[in-house]
């Protein structure tokens with residue numbers, strides 16, 4: 001996997017889609033409750049893309065999730081070098097938003113046991129923190145615990161800066177967060193793991209097997225897609241093909257992904 005970044009403008013904000021590489025999973029793991037005909041073209045060992053978002057407001061640099069990290073997979077851990085290629089050092093990041101604690105989103109959060117982004121304030125939903133910090137044997141706990149004094153926990157939806165709103169979208173995990181980013185009439189919604197793959201937009205119960213509350217997650221997924229459609233928002237999805245950017249269109253079967261193509 002080559003280094004990949006995709007900078008683009010959303011109103012006054014400069015955004016960069018950054019690849020951390022790939023997350024090797026089995027097809028069965030990544031596509032629970034999914035009809036075979038939708039996924040038979042996907043190999044049994046599947047490399048799920050890992051796309052993360054950097055938001056540069058001009059005053060602040062905000063990173064959404066930290067990637068799987070090289071320590072957890074040799075096919076991942078490219079986020080820092082890709083940031084560097086865009087002229088951004090890890091010391092430049094002022095805020096890190098953690099959409100949820102699964103390792104493919106928090107694996108890069110520590111370097112030698114210390115916060116990778118040393119001057120950042122970390123933010124996550126309180127329910128997410130509570131779930132994982134009550135499971136001291138989990139990998140998620142091991143990633144989060146050293147951040148105890150660096151983290152701000154949210155218990156309600158919050159506009160952290162004008163135009164950047166964190167929204168509690170539970171189901172995949174209890175404290176899963178999505179983002180709504182709005183600037184000068186342009187709107188982007190960041191899905192994180194509400195969505196798993198473009199083909200499953202035709203079958204919304206499909207989900208990654210570790211989903212904590214699939215029934216709730218299905219409701220969240222439906223609401224998220226309806227809102228994105230009604231607002232004609234650009235979507236950014238972590239595990240969709242790079243750069244994970246596109247729009248959705250309603251079809252007879254559900255929804256269809258219209259990707260933003262990059263060269």
Ligand SMILES: [Zn+2]
Pocket residue numbers: 102104105193238239
């Ligand atoms: Zn994920």
